Amino acid sequence: MKKVWGELNIQAVQDKYKTDRNRVIAALDYLDEQGLIELQTKGATDVYQLHQAEVLNDELAEQLHQYFSEKEHKEIRRIKTLVRYFELDKCLSRSLAKYFDDHQDSDQPCGHCSVCRGQIAQLPKPAAVAWPSDQTIQSDLAGLSRVLVEKQQYQLNIETASRFLAGISEPMLTKVRARQLSGYASCEQQNYADIKAKVAIQLG
Ligand SMILES: [Zn+2]
Known part of the structure; x- marks a missing residue:
């Protein structure tokens, strides 16, 4: 017990009172319902069992591989879009609103983004580095x-x-x-x- 909160070692209770986990939890729930304690779960860890046969499935491996390579392509595309966005020569606020399907005032340049202020961004191109042979x-x-x-x-x-x-x-x-x-x-x-x-x- 600390000043207000205490931590319960369920395993220790089970061992000492020769009871099972469900009874300990039921008792705690009861005390909580009666308003005698306030119950909180913290730092709980879920434990999983591995189904070897299911995991060693070629089809699953193929599916996961597919999933990850699609994700890889999507992320690369996303970064490209982002870079293109930064270098746009049209009002950035307007383009962003359009991207999110917000067409309110969509033909009005915002007047205060960097493009509207005449500062079109140009990201530096990476310097060419020689390949190993x-x-x-x-x-x-x-x-x-x-x-x-x-x-x-x-x-x-x-x-x-x-x-x-x-x-x-x-x-x-x-x-x-x-x-x-x-x-x-x-x-x-x-x-x-x-x-x-x-x-x-x-x-x-
Ligand atoms: Zn603008």
Whole structure:
């Protein structure tokens, strides 16, 4: 017990009074209903059991993969839209209202956004950074592939290879400590779609 609130160790009550959890909860609920205590649940943890057979389902893996790659594309599109929005040469407030389907006063420039004040934003283009040579990339990916097969019996695919070169972590890369391999993040300054295209050619 603290000054006002106390914490109940249900396991300890169960052990001491040789009773089950449901009775302890029922007793607490009763006291709460009678207005004798105020019951609050905090820091509860839900425990789940894993259905191995269900999880080891190829179809589910395919579904999840589909889901994540769609999400990846959607996020990339979203960022592109956002960047385009910042660089618009039309009233930003008006464009935003239009985007959210608010057509009130939609033909009136707001008069106070940066565009209306004559300051059209121009985001700096990333400076071109040289790629490692194709030969280097090829030998780095071969090294990664060897380690993945040896340690995890995992066949290197385009996604994992692209993340490796971009320096984006994923569980499989963490497992084999890919960070310490030659080539990790060697293309981190490059556009991800370009990395993927390069890798697709390399891995055939
Ligand atoms: Zn405006």
